[in-house]
Amino acid sequence: MAPTPPARDVAIVAFAQSDHRRRTDELSEVELLMPVLHQVLDATGLKTSDIGFTCSGSSDYLAGRAFSFTMALDGVGAWPPISESHVEMDGAWALYEAWVKILTGEADTALVYGYGKSSPGEVRDVLTRQLDPYYVAPLWPDSVALAALQAQSLIDAGDTDEAALAAVAARSRDSATANPHAQVRGSRPQGDYLVRPLRTGDCPPVGDGAAAVILAAGDRARDLCARPAWIRGMDHRIEAHSLGVRDLTDSPSARMAAERAGAFERPVDTAELHAPFSAQEVVLRKALRLGDDVTVNPSGGVLAANPVMAAGLIRLGEAAARIHRGESDRALAHATSGPCLQQNLVAVLEGES
Amino acid sequence: MTSSAAPEVLRAPLVVEFPFTRSLGPVQSAFLTGLRERTVLGVRTGDGRVLVPPVEYDPVTAEEIRELVEVAPTGTVTTWAWNPTPRRDQPLGRPFAWVLVRLDGADTALLHVLDAPGPEAVRTGMRVRIRWAGERTGAITDIACFEPGEAEEDHQPGPHSGRFEDLVTGIVAPARLDYTYSPGRAQSAYISGLSARKTVGERCPSCQKVYVPPRGACPTCGLATQERVEVGPAGTVTTYCIVNIKAKNLDIEVPYVYAHIALDGAGLALHGRIGGIPYDQVRMGLRVEPVWSEGGRYPDHYRPTGEPDADYDTYKELI
Numbered sequence: 205m206a207p208t209p210p211a212r213d214v215a216i217v218a219f220a221q222s223d224h225r226r227r228t229d230e231l232s233e234v235e236l237l238m239p240v241l242h243q244v245l246d247a248t249g250l251k252t253s254d255i256g257f258t259c260s261g262s263s264d265y266l267a268g269r270a271f272s273f274t275m276a277l278d279g280v281g282a283w284p285p286i287s288e289s290h291v292e293m294d295g296a297w298a299l300y301e302a303w304v305k306i307l308t309g310e311a312d313t314a315l316v317y318g319y320g321k322s323s324p325g326e327v328r329d330v331l332t333r334q335l336d337p338y339y340v341a342p343l344w345p346d347s348v349a350l351a352a353l354q355a356q357s358l359i360d361a362g363d364t365d366e367a368a369l370a371a372v373a374a375r376s377r378d379s380a381t382a383n384p385h386a387q388v389r390g391s392r393p394q395g396d397y398l399v400r401p402l403r404t405g406d407c408p409p410v411g412d413g414a415a416a417v418i419l420a421a422g423d424r425a426r427d428l429c430a431r432p433a434w435i436r437g438m439d440h441r442i443e444a445h446s447l448g449v450r451d452l453t454d455s456p457s458a459r460m461a462a463e464r465a466g467a468f469e470r471p472v473d474t475a476e477l478h479a480p481f482s483a484q485e486v487v488l489r490k491a492l493r494l495g496d497d498v499t500v501n502p503s504g505g506v507l508a509a510n511p512v513m514a515a516g517l518i519r520l521g522e523a524a525a526r527i528h529r530g531e532s533d534r535a536l537a538h539a540t541s542g543p544c545l546q547q548n549l550v551a552v553l554e555g556e557s
Numbered sequence: 558m559t560s561s562a563a564p565e566v567l568r569a570p571l572v573v574e575f576p577f578t579r580s581l582g583p584v585q586s587a588f589l590t591g592l593r594e595r596t597v598l599g600v601r602t603g604d605g606r607v608l609v610p611p612v613e614y615d616p617v618t619a620e621e622i623r624e625l626v627e628v629a630p631t632g633t634v635t636t637w638a639w640n641p642t643p644r645r646d647q648p649l650g651r652p653f654a655w656v657l658v659r660l661d662g663a664d665t666a667l668l669h670v671l672d673a674p675g676p677e678a679v680r681t682g683m684r685v686r687i688r689w690a691g692e693r694t695g696a697i698t699d700i701a702c703f704e705p706g707e708a709e710e711d712h713q714p715g716p717h718s719g720r721f722e723d724l725v726t727g728i729v730a731p732a733r734l735d736y737t738y739s740p741g742r743a744q745s746a747y748i749s750g751l752s753a754r755k756t757v758g759e760r761c762p763s764c765q766k767v768y769v770p771p772r773g774a775c776p777t778c779g780l781a782t783q784e785r786v787e788v789g790p791a792g793t794v795t796t797y798c799i800v801n802i803k804a805k806n807l808d809i810e811v812p813y814v815y816a817h818i819a820l821d822g823a824g825l826a827l828h829g830r831i832g833g834i835p836y837d838q839v840r841m842g843l844r845v846e847p848v849w850s851e852g853g854r855y856p857d858h859y860r861p862t863g864e865p866d867a868d869y870d871t872y873k874e875l876i
Contacts, residue, residue, distance in 0.1 A: 229566045229568065229739040230566045230739070230741065230742050230745075231741050231742065232740060232741025232742070232743065232744060232772060232773055233741075234741075234772060234773055234774045235741050235742055235743065235773040235774070235781070238773070238774055238779070238780075238781055239781075241779065252779050265734070268571050268573050268734065268736040268738065275772060277776070278772055278773075278774040278775070278776035278779075279774045279779055280779050281775070281776065281777060281778050281779020281780070282776055282777075282779075283776065283777040324571070324736040324737055324738055324739065325734055325735065325736040325737075326644075326734070326735070328644070329644065329645075329734060330734060333732060333734070337577060337579060337730055338579065338581070338585055338589075338697070338728065338730075339610045339667075339668070339697050340668055340697075341730065341732075342696060342697050342698055342728075342730055343647065343648055343668065343669065343670065343697060343698070344644060344645075344646040344647045345647075345655060345668060346644055346647075349638055349640055349655045350655075352638030352655070353636050353637070353638045353655055353657060353668075354636075355638070356636045356637055356638055356681070357635075357636040360636060360681045397639065397641060399638050399639065399640050399641075399655070400638060400639035400640075400641070400676055401638070402638075444616035446608075446610070446612065446616065446665070447657065447666075447668055448609075448610070448635075448657050448659075448665045448666030448667055448668060449608065449616050449665045449666075452636070
């Protein structure tokens with residue numbers, strides 16, 4: 205089925221992110237988030253009262269507290285009352301909700317943010333709580349273990365090997381040297397096996413961080429940004445939760461989301477992929493049909509900084525920022541959620557020449 | 558009072574623990590009861606595939622599926638990952654392999670663990686069998702783990718009614734996550750202040766409101782609050798309620814009064830219990846002060862100061 209073009213032109217007009225760090229004990233979540241919100245608002249000259257819709261993504265399980273996002277709302281300035289929503293997911297899905305809100309004509313601008321502090325808990329254990337609670341979660345398979353099963357499937361299928369995975373990790377962290385926000389930059393040893401076949405270097409750093417973008421429709425976007433990153437299409441898809449019924453070497457949901465977002469209509473020059481583990485880039489490159497001529501993760505990607513619940517939104521933001529700077533004309537941005545790329549979101553962003 | 562020295566960031570262990578109690582549908586109930594009886598069941602989809610572990614709806618067509626099939630306790634590893642450092646609550650306390658196992662008679666794979674001496678003893682395609690837990694309750698952990706090898710007795714896969722004596726209809730899945738909680742800069746300053754029996758708020762640079770307890774942001778202006786301001790100790794009751802139900806583990810006689818109290822200098826009211834006065838004599842405007850118990854980390858309650866009541870106009874904005 206051919207994708208339906210969006211009913212309105214909507215663009216990412218500003219992007220900001222924190223410096224991602226291993227720990228931010230001195231900052232509460234709102235203290236972590238607020239500078240990023242101010243930065244993205246300042247970039248457009250908008251005030252909170254000018255924003256039509258606000259949407260955020262975060263997780264109570266990371267914070268260890270119920271309704272933690274309500275505290276973060278203090279950083280937005282919710283008086284006089286604002287139109288606001290929250291997803292218990294990565295901020296990329298908050299961006300999707302905001303995009304839909306603008307497409308309906310209910311708003312012309314939106315502020316989207318995502319944030320997460322992984323440092324207070326053990327993120328490998330925390331993420332087990334998103335698994336099937338009957339058959340899987342009682343075994344406590346941590347996020348690295350599940351990614352390692354996927355990596356071994358790829359190795360068994362001949363799609364990659366440990367040397368190729370190390371090259372993905374090295375390229376990502378080399379690229380991150382140009383990214384002042386990244387947590388892990390430059391060359392570092394691949395390290396020991398965390399869960400074989402994945403070594404430390406194949407896994408994302410654990411850290412804290414936040415990100416925010418502003419969306420705007422039509423001429424409003426042109427007013428706010430010299431070169432808006434127009435969202436030509438966006439879609440997200442999910443696969444069965446049971447790992448044993450899926451082909452872990454493929455990502456049909458990413459492919460379908462890309463198709464529905466219009467990614468295959470013309471080549472892209474840049475791809476920001478949300479691949480927390482090196483082997484997942486192998487899966488995504490194949491599913492998204494990315495050739496060697498596409499610049500993949502020039503930011504360093506998630507292997508260089510992985511603030512959970514913001515990392516996917518950052519992919520959209522980084523892709524948009526390259527368009528803002530004139531470094532890309534057509535970029536693919538991808539976000540994922542769940543074990544072994546269970547859910548995938550793809551957006552196609554374009555700059556006008 | 559304005560203080561610039563940042564207090565030490567506070568940290569404390571925070572444990573989130575909950576015994577999730579979940580009911581089971583007919584297929585999950587049969588599967589988990591089967592494990593208790595050392596019988597592994599799958600479910601057949603409309604196109605004839607057998608899913609193990611079984612689900613109630615076809616993951617492709619979403620069609621309801623109920624046809625149970627018994628599969629063998631032996632199978633083939635479809636992929637694996639060696640875990641050198643087991644984490645708390647994982648099935649084995651020594652290094653093991655995570656495995657996806659396609660049991661004989663099944664078309665899909667089950668996630669579990671394999672007890673093996675080392676990674677060199679594991680490979681995709683190897684034959685494994687279930688090692689049953691000694692005590693079984695009707696849970697996925699009734700499979701203690703897999704081990705290399707074939708079945709000890711002959712198992713014939715085939716149709717199964719799903720009927721067992723004493724069906725398991727629910728599971729209790731305990732979950733515990735450990736955190737080290739840090740409240741951040743603003744709340745650390747507030748808590749540190751309390752240890753000296755001072756109540757410290759923060760002033761918004763824009764609207765000048767003083768927030769107590771401070772959270773580092775003015776929710777009205779969306780700005781960071783930095784300037785620390787000591788408020789109180791006395792304050793005014795802005796509104797209150799009378800509590801008539803005794804809370805479990807709370808050693809306070811009912812009825813008692815719970816009130817919003819605007820400490821002098823604060824831009825909003827915090828809440829606390831009122832003592833030292835009969836409950837039916839508490840009123841809006843009553844002037845109160847904190848009472849600290851020995852070693853208390855925050856005021857135990859507030860009692861009347863004996864001053865005349867505050868004029869309504871002085872606190873009406875804070876109700």
